[in-house]
Amino acid sequence: MTEKFMSIEGVTRRFPAAGSATTVFEDLWLSMRRGEFVCIIGHSGCGKTTVLNILAGLDRPSAGAVIVDGQAIEGPSIDRAVIFQSHALLPWRSVMGNVAYAVASRWHRPRREIVAQAQKFIDLVGLTGAEAKRPAELSGGMKQRVGIARALSIEPKIMLMDEPFSALDALTRGTLQDEVRRICLTTGQTVFMITHDVDEAIYLADRIVLMTNGPSAVFAEIVDNPLPKDRQRADFHRHPLYYATRNHIIDFLIARSRSFAAEIADTGFDRRHVPVVRPLAEPAPTPAAPVSTSQLRLLNRERTGS
Numbered sequence: 001m002t003e004k005f006m007s008i009e010g011v012t013r014r015f016p017a018a019g020s021a022t023t024v025f026e027d028l029w030l031s032m033r034r035g036e037f038v039c040i041i042g043h044s045g046c047g048k049t050t051v052l053n054i055l056a057g058l059d060r061p062s063a064g065a066v067i068v069d070g071q072a073i074e075g076p077s078i079d080r081a082v083i084f085q086s087h088a089l090l091p092w093r094s095v096m097g098n099v100a101y102a103v104a105s106r107w108h109r110p111r112r113e114i115v116a117q118a119q120k121f122i123d124l125v126g127l128t129g130a131e132a133k134r135p136a137e138l139s140g141g142m143k144q145r146v147g148i149a150r151a152l153s154i155e156p157k158i159m160l161m162d163e164p165f166s167a168l169d170a171l172t173r174g175t176l177q178d179e180v181r182r183i184c185l186t187t188g189q190t191v192f193m194i195t196h197d198v199d200e201a202i203y204l205a206d207r208i209v210l211m212t213n214g215p216s217a218v219f220a221e222i223v224d225n226p227l228p229k230d231r232q233r234a235d236f237h238r239h240p241l242y243y244a245t246r247n248h249i250i251d252f253l254i255a256r257s258r259s260f261a262a263e264i265a266d267t268g269f270d271r272r273h274v275p276v277v278r279p280l281a282e283p284a285p286t287p288a289a290p291v292s293t294s295q296l297r298l299l300n301r302e303r304t305g306s
């Protein structure tokens, strides 16, 4: 897993504004390996969705390029599936219709095979029984699940996900995070995912890209997730490096994302080689005061209920 599979090379995006142009972000560089799971975190409006749209080929950079497998991308491709922040379902098609439409554009197969593939992913996202419903009849979370089913069902090489789990209740979110993680690990898909949820990023990502506030946002740091690849939902937060990682990201969001330009002034910050950070364990807390015999007795009594 060492070769460069997808790379953002000097990408800038400007939008026309009254009298001039707004530079949303400038000279972004990032390389991803095949099979890697990358999350990007940054404040609202910094340009995350715009980056994802450029990776999807739905928007074009004002400067720079995105290279996938040695080729500059020119437009959308069936190899890159997108889960949109805004669902983007076909309103006149049912749940089955939306997912089957994507499957049929990926493979020319008999209708029953297409329906079977679509059904597999509708079941997986917990929408069994809602196949005939149209998007207008679905809740926000259900629409989001259709978007996830549609993206997974075409088994793309690259998954581009824009806050895919944000509208879901905690239980469904956890189940779908586990499923997406399992599918990506077993299929070797390369994933670029936007999230505002720090724990979600630490659970899912191999690397977490920290993006500064706009305008002229930059990729400030890449956090190399120190947690083991086979981490489990039930106890990843107990890993000795979990809090150091979480605190580093939260510190960035609270303070450094705003003041980053001042932080790097005169440091020769190289946007082409964004610093990689691997959080280390924080110093062990000072040992607790010894517990007295009477306190121990009290504890034991509470435990045994005596």
Ligand SMILES: Nc1ncnc2c1ncn2[C@@H]1O[C@H](COP(=O)(O)OP(=O)(O)OP(=O)(O)O)[C@@H](O)[C@H]1O
Pocket (backbone or CB within 6 Å): 015, 016, 024, 042, 043, 044, 045, 046, 047, 048, 049, 050, 051, 085, 214
């Ligand atoms: N088509 C457009 N024309 C003009 N400005 C745009 C356009 N699309 C996005 N922008 C601006 O670019 C900036 C980045 O928008 P983007 O949607 O990428 O942010 P984001 O990081 O995804 O935010 P959020 O976390 O709220 O989804 C915003 O200031 C937005 O107003």
Ligand SMILES: [Mg+2]
Pocket (backbone or CB within 6 Å): 048, 049, 050, 085, 162
């Ligand atoms: Mg967005």
